[in-house]
Amino acid sequence: MNTHFYPPSPSFMPYVCYPEWIGRYQHLPHHQVDRPAGWLSSYNLHLVFSGKGTVREGREVHEMTTGTGFLYDIHAEQHYRADDKEPWDVYWIHFQGDGVEQLLGSVLAGGRCWKFHFSNPAAVQGLLDDMIAQCEVRNERAEIRLSALLYELLLELRRESSPWDAMSIYSERERIHRSAEYIRHHVAEHNSLAELAAVVGYSPSHFSRTFHRIMGMTPVQYLNESRIIEAKKLLVTSRLPVKDIAIASGFSQSSYFIRRFQEYVGMTPQTYRELHAFG
Secondary structure, eight states, X not given: OEEEEOOOOOSXXXXXXXXXXXXXXESOTTOEEEEOTTSOSSEEEEEEXXXXXXXXXXXXXXXXXXXXXXXXXXXOOEEEEEOSSSBOXXXXXXXXXXXXXXXXXXXXXXXXXEEEEOSOHHHHHHHHHHHHHHTTOOSHHHHHXXXXXXXXXXXXXXXXXXXXXXXXXXXXXXHHHHHHHHHHHTTTXXXXXXXXXXXXXXXXXXXXXHHHHHHSSOHHHHHHHHHHHHHHHHHHHOOOOHHHHHHHTXXXXXXXXXXXXXXXXXXXXXHHHHHHTTO
């Protein structure tokens, strides 16, 4: 089965990104593409949800399976095909946009094909199906929604994906995100680094290094930031005294809480409450 969806032509340009063509091939064994360099003037993204296929780069052939994707740069040479016996269920999007290069960063450096694993396939497929639904609507709101959905999809892939041939990195990313979620939901508890590391089965040193590499900050920095976010919420949504908010946010002393809050936010908790109490 193969289906093609054509978005409405944009009446407003430039968008950061905008799809030209969206499609889905389900278990089509003869799906094969060979394009010379310069044939397409758009980016070409494929996301595999079941089955398998291959991407060829020079003499190297790479197998792409469930939960993997690949993205070709504009004008890139392209060679890919579905497996004959287990053809993939693949969504694909051709797109352009003035902000794509900045958004994707270095993943397309040198014009190579970016191959990756993507996490949270249900959320990714939801974005794709939402985009397809918008293709049936012909108005300016649909244009804006299509651009926003594509931007969200690309950002999700840029932030949450890992190299297609590095499953250990993929596993680490999942573990660290699980530990970050644990931290956000337990800010009032005084867990040690060892206790946080134990949540995902890591030693404290390995946990600290890996967390910093994936999240861009240390576990302690992330914990402090999460506590400040919790305090902001309580300051605006409750009538609790500042000293009680300090305890509920994981700070043992209100004086220390006030000092740290001011360092992070640039004002005292009371001033923050006064400025944001009515939205």
